[in-house]
Amino acid sequence: MLYERYRKEIVPKLMKELGYKNIMQVPKIEKIVINMGIKEKDDPKKIEGCVRDLMLISGQRPVVTKAKKSISDFGITKGDPVGCMVTLRGVRAYAFFEKLVNIVLPAIRDFRGVSADSFDGRGNFSLGLSDQLVFPEIKYDQIAKVQGMDICIVTTAKTDREGYYLLKALGMPFKD
Template sequence: MKSDMPTFWKAYKEIVVPHLISLNNYKNIHEVPKIVKITINCCVGSSGDIKVALEEAVKELALITGQQPVKTRAKKSISNFKLRKGQEIGCMVTLRGARMYEFLERFVWAALPRVRDFRGLPTRSFDSQGNYTIGIKDHTIFPEVDIENIKRNLGFDLTIVTTAKTKKEAIDLLSAMGFPFIGEKNKPLVLSA
């Protein structure tokens, strides 16, 4: 294995995979669920000064993820929100590979402990295919963000796409990776350095 491999990726291969094989009796290593990608989506469409807000959102999301976001456009016009079809209203980033595991490491070890009144992540946010979506209300939980230069709070949706076939498999995978779920008795296998 490479020495520059992210800690979460190394821990997944060396610790989490054997644990999941013994837990769910997989016959083949390729049956073990894994994280495929992370999508981070931010919308500033309801802001009055949308162009300035969008540029700030792109800058902050690039700082948090380490990757340049893509601007997203409105799919249809909504007159009540003063929205026109094709208008730029948000940005998104898709993380894969080493960058994805580095982001997960920072998210679980540095950002989640900084959430105010944090009691754990809800397990009801899984869909039927084993993907997990979390809503982040304030982007200042990430240590990369300089709080003194923030003009407005930025919220975004974070979706973790896995190869898990059921909700239980996805919960087992993410809780073994260190995600603190509400009511789960599983101890995380990946511990902070």
């Protein structure tokens, strides 16, 4: 399991690479946030499908997110459902990361690695997937609509360099 490997092998390796003296300085995955946006706010079946897909992918019940304010250009009023999201922490976050790196990303057609430019300046990494069919839990005949998602990996790293070393050590395939 990735979490055990992180504690036993990766932490000492990162301490040496980054020059840390204290084990608590070593960056780790704090949480992983998966977000799916819903365009069809009036159709409850689309919302249920989004919630079901995200529950199958993450193993945890997602929260339906609602619009904070009305935006007339998008036809959204305050309180309308605009998506669903789930936050994974601890061992579940590491298990999802392992599935993402070893199963999902290699299943993407013409995948050559993720861009290292997707760090936010504080060591957190974001990536977007164009469809949910790359996850093994999702079957094509069970989905209502092919839909993408955003995955944000929040780390305790202070800089992008530290975050890069952490994710690289955990197995994230970066383009070089």
